[in-house]
Amino acid sequence: MASASYQLEHFYYGPFVRDNQPDGEARLLAYSSGMKQELAEELASQGTLPPLDGVPDGAWAIVRGKGVPFLMIQAQRGAAGQLMRHYVVMQSDVLRSLGGNLDVLKACVETEMPVYDRLGDRLPPLHVPQAGPPGPEAQIDHILELMNHTHNRTDVIESLLSAVVGGVQIVVQHAPAALEPRVDFVKGLLALLPPPARFGVTFATHSEPDSRVNAQIRFSSSENPPPETLVFHWPDAAISGKIVEDDYSHFMISQLRLDADLVVKETGALTTIAAWRIRQGDSLADALGYASYRKALDHALRQNQPVEIDDVSDVLARDQTLDDDMRRLYANHLLAFSLALGDMQYADPLATLVRHNRELETVTRQKLQEALRDGNAELVYTTLVRWLGSPTGPQGSEWLQLAHEAILAYMDQLGQAGNIDGVNTLLNEIQRADPGVEVSRVVPKLVEMSLPLSLRHRSLAETTFLLAINYLDVPVLTNMLSAPRYVAQLPAPVGRLVPFLSQSTPDPAPAGLLIEVARAFDNQWQPLVLLRMAEAGLMADHIDLIDSSALAGLVEVAKTRWGRQSAQLMRWLVTELSEEERLPLLDEPSRLLQILLLLGEYPLLSQEMLHQSRVLYPGDAQVDYALMVQQLFAETQLDPPVAMAALTAIEAGGIRSVPLLMAQIGVLQSHEPQEALDPLAARITRSLFDDPSVLGVMQHRPMHELLRYYLRQNDVPGATRIASLFPDVAAHHGNAGIVMMIRMFKAMYRGDEKELQVAGLELLRRYIRQSDTASARRAITHFGRELGLQVREALEATYRVKRLMSGIGFDDYGHFLHTTVELLESTARAYADNRNLPTLGALVNTVQSLSGGLMDDESQAIAQSVLAVGQAVTTLGEDCSAKTPRDRDKYIDALLQGATDPRCALDVLWIVGGYFANGRRYRLHLSTVPHPLAERSASALKEDSEISHQLLRGVVQAFPPDKEWGVTAEAIRGEVESLWSTLDESMRRDRVRNLAIDFQRLAQLVILISENGDARALQDTSQGRKLDEGRTQPKSTLEFYRYLHGYFKTS
Known part of the structure; x- marks a missing residue:
């Protein structure tokens, strides 16, 4: 069965060899599958280990790397003279587990490296047995070899070991050229360390001054070692340079002087302790120093020798490597010694230990x-x-x-x-x-x-x-x-409180007594004193003790740790004070809700909000209730997630519609803009647009707070959208609505945000448009005084154009304008040629043909409307004729361009027509027709005359001849543009041509009819009466209007 092994990534680096000669520069020749080419190139540039010429194996090193923990490198001169290097990536855990077992790693050193004449195939991983540290016998051999190389000079060995432990670089000079003794030297030093500490010791068996090898032990060919290094001169085992001392090294060498076997035993005993300290982040010197110190302390306690009690306490509290026997020894010593000293602080580590040791x-x-x-x-x-x-x-x-x-x-x-x-x-x-x-x-x-x-x-x-x-x-x-x-x-206020707690006096408690009692004590105790005294006062049935100052104080208590610790007591206070017979007696009952909100008692909060709404805010007072809810959440500072949870909970508890909306706005008001609250702001805005009826009961303050949130967030679209609701809210609040609009405009008119400034002015215009005449005039005065002349001029134009158009939009007004122009033009064309006027008989036939089917009141309506049309025409025409400069054409062109301000009402028509015509002029051309009413029916004449009367009356009322208006051409064009922008694109495209022509036609027709007629025909004159009675032929359009008036008046 194959033994377990580590798989290591590796690669070869050197030149190609062709025709037994090195060919080209050194390069990556072959590498294992887990090795990235870029990393291999980087590692090759980091570790430039030179070969040890004359030695078949070359040079060998284990060095620290960049990008990888460690590198094992072999450098060798090939038979063709090529310099070859073999790099093996070493992970820390591999070196740590091997515990300095260099014999296992040395098996990877090749007597002859492969030769490449082209790029090689992928290499298999390198396998290293999981052998563990060298055995005790091997370690003793390594130590003895080191003693042999140092001529048995333990002082030299101690200096070498101190340098290793202290991180000082060791430079070895004039060592034998063979690889074996150099490696034995390193193995001997490693054997003096506990196995877990060996992995970090690096070495290079050969180096030159320009070699890039990051190794602590370097065998060097140079006679000039770097500064701050310890130099070991091999032939005579002499040391020079930087010599350091170390307690661990001194201890180990003391054991070595006795027996090498003792060193091995001690390093083994220190293994667990040193490994733990290294894992804790200690340097090698600190870890080994502590391990030595711990073993000395253990020995002293076993031998019942005196030790420092704080040392024992510290080890017992912190050292995780104590076994059960040693922990018991430390604990018993610490307890006995602490009791004897009468100071148990050193024994505090026992507090943890007794919990786990019966x-x-x-x-x-x-x-x-x-x-x-x-x-x-x-x-x-x-x-x-x-x-x-x-x-x-x-x-x-x-x-x-x-x-x-x-x-x-x-x-x-x-x-x-x-x-x-x-x-x-x-x-x-x-x-x-x-x-x-x-x-x-x-x-x-x-x-x-x-x-x-x-x-x-x-x-x-x-x-x-x-x-x-x-x-x-x-x-x-x-x-x-x-x-x-x-x-x-006790403090005097307590004595004044006692009679009320003992119910020994029927007198009412003086205002602020509970707060006075609380403030008689240190700040840290004031919340608790107030809370408990309020409890006592309520139990004594002295609700008068809990006045507004006491309630405000209890709110502050709810914000403290006392409030959290006494949440049950605070709930009881709120519940007792919320009883229906007590609630109306409180000065600020909303404080009870604030306490519940701060405590996170949301179900009870919802219940009491509904309770207070019913008991304290009946009927019309619901508006005040909504404002109270907003103030409640605005004045209660909660973290956004907590505030959102509170809103969700009260909604689930039955708080709906406006009160919920006010609570949401209050939460926004209590925070600076932040991403966590953006969904809430969006929800509030959506609610206001989804349910416009809410705007009728909205107050100005929550609207301003919502606008302020968007402005502070620099959210221009959001601010513009919420501001668009202001006119609808302000319309319900009279003078307060005017102030609301002023504050809105000032808030939006800031910096260089032109979009906000334009939107603010548009909303003021909208407010004027939807206000009645008296309210509009009052608002313009206030706006002008607070916001400046430019705003006043713009809004004066809004007001005048609104009256001009009788409060309707361009869509309907365009139809009325066209009807009026058509009526005036058809009646004017009949009298365009003085040589060919309609005869009286023709007129009689004309009016008789359309009079049938009219009711008496309809006939009277035509009579009145026609006469009023004529009167409006003369009023407008005479005023314009008197005020127009001599060069009328040039003046009209300037009006069309908006380059001069209007002097009369007809000038305004030219300005508006010029806006729609882009400054181009439309000239009126009339041809004579025999029938002044064209083919109108009686009902059509009634409708057309009434529309014309209404439209012309609007012009006169908007721009009366006998008053100053204070309206500029620029302001008029601005207002027209504002109104025009409210129509959709297709509607504007359909109507712009008619509006451009009809405004100009109306101005020209009024002047034409006025100048070609005699206004006296419309007055109570002989001529007028004859026209009324049909006894004379009309010779102008104005006289025709008087003739029609008489006919329909008597028909």
Whole structure:
């Protein structure tokens, strides 16, 4: 059966040999299948071991590598003069397991390496037997060979070994040329080390000054060794250079002077210890130094010789290589010596050991019991409090009982001696004791023992009070406080509180009393004092003690370790205070919810949120409830995962819709933007868009917080999207809505974020568009004052264009505009030629043909609309004629380009038309037609005249002739562009041409009709009455309108 072996990757490096001559540069010739070519090239450049010419085997080395732990290299001069090297990759575990067995590795050295005239095939792995370290006899032989090579000079051997241990490089000069003695020299030094320490010692049996070999022991041909090296001169076994000393080496050589066999035994004995220390990361010197120290300590304890107690304690606590017998020896020595010294700190390693060794546990506990009986209560108390407080210390009722007996015995000793300071110190130590000591069992007795001593010592009285506060039930506490002499030693606020706890006064408690009592003690105790006194006050049915300051204080308690430790008590307080008859009496009942949120009591939190909603926020007060929920989560700082868990839990507990939304916004508000909260922000935004009805009850504050979250995150799309909801929310809040929009705009108008700035202005425009006239005017005034002239001008244009278009969009307005233009143009064309006007008879026939089927009110509507159209035309036309410069064409071209500001209402039409026409002008061309109403029916005339009246009235109201507007061409074009952008692309494409033409047609038709007619025809004049009565022929479009008015008025 084949023995187990290690498989090692290897390769050959050298030149081709052709015609018995080296051919070309050295190169990678052949390598095993597990070897990467790139790594082989790198390793060959690292280890340039020279051959030892004249020696058949050449030179051999084990060196440290880069990219691999170790390299074994053989360098040899071939028969053709070629330099060949064989590299073997050595892993640390292979060398460690061989334990310095160089004979196994030397079997890989080849007398003659293969010759290659071309690249070789892949090599099989190299197999090395798993032989382990050399046997004892072999190691003795190796040591004896070393002694022979050093002329039996143990001092030289000690210096060589110290250099190996200390990491000093050894340079060997003038050694025999053969490979064998050089390897024997290395084997001898390795045999002086424990097997686990040998793997890191490297060597090269030959090297030259320029050789790149990372080896600690180098056989050199140079007479000039490197500095900081130990030089061994082989012929006379002399050393020079850097000589170091080492305790381990000194110890081993002392054994060697006696017998080489002792060295082998000692290195074997140190194997486990040294290996453990090396695995811990120790250097070779430190590992071997500790191993020697440990063996010396073991020997001293076995021989009952004096040793340092801290050395014994340290080894017992840390050394994992102690066997059971040695651990017991160390433990017994440590326990006996510590008790004798009266200082058990050195024995602390026993605390862990007794947990796993029943015999040691029994002996240790018995020794401590004896010490307690002998009056060493303090020693036993301090030891057991320390041990039981350790997670790896002793466990069980027997240990606890012994500790409690020691505590009470020590307390009794201090009391009997009248040592008040000692009692005070003991009680403070009990306060700080680990839960594993379970001091709650002895605290009642300790308080009972300390009370008589406290009557004349204020500091002890406070310490006793705090101990009772921490451990005793309320009835016991109030009983303690019934002793006036004891209370007199406590801070004055406690004395003022006592009557309310004892129910001896019917008076209401003064505001802030509980907080005052808590603040009378050190900061670390204030939370606990407040919590327990609140409990006592509630049990005494004095709810007035728990005022707003006390509730705020309890919230702070919930954030501390006292709150976590007393979670059950805090739940009880919240539940009691949430009873329906008590809840309305509290100043800030939301604090109860905050306590539950901080404690993570989510089911109870959900229940109490619904309870408070029903009891405290009925009807219209639900808005206040939603804001309270937002504030609750905004003011309660929780880590994002905890906050998300809380939101999930309250939703599962029945919190829905707006309150849930407010809680989510509150969580965002309480944190800086972070990736963990992005899904929450997205969910809130989605909820607001999915359910627009929520916006009707949303308040400005949560909206601002949500916007602020996106802005702080530099999320421009998110900020823009949430800001788009502001106008809808602000619309429900009057003047507060105006302020809300101002804050929104200021928040978005920052830095160079043009997209945010444009979006902010667009939202102000939208707010104006959807506001009534009075609200819009008020908002523009506020916006202008807070946001500047440029914003005011833009919004003034929004307001004017809104009135111009009667609040409808370009889609519908385009239809109304076209209807108006068609009516004006058809009536204007009939009177375009003064030489060919419609006769009175023709007009009578025209109107009589379309009057049938109209109701009286419909006829009256036509009469009023037609007359109003004429009046609007004259108002607009006369104002424009008076204000237009003489060079009208040039002026109109400037208006179309938006290069000049409007002076009259018709100028605005030119500006808007120019926007849609890209500045191009449309000129009106009229041809005469005989029928001013074309082919309209009566119903069509009614509809067209009413539309025209409404549209022209909008123009007059938006830009009244008798008032200053303060609107620029740029602002008008900006507003038109804003409105136009709300239509989809196809709709804009379908309507842009008609709008470009119709706005310009309307302006031209109004001027034409106005200038070609007499406005008096529309007034209560003789001419007007004749037209009304049909007694005279209309000679202009305006007179035709008056004629139609009269006809339909009397029909």
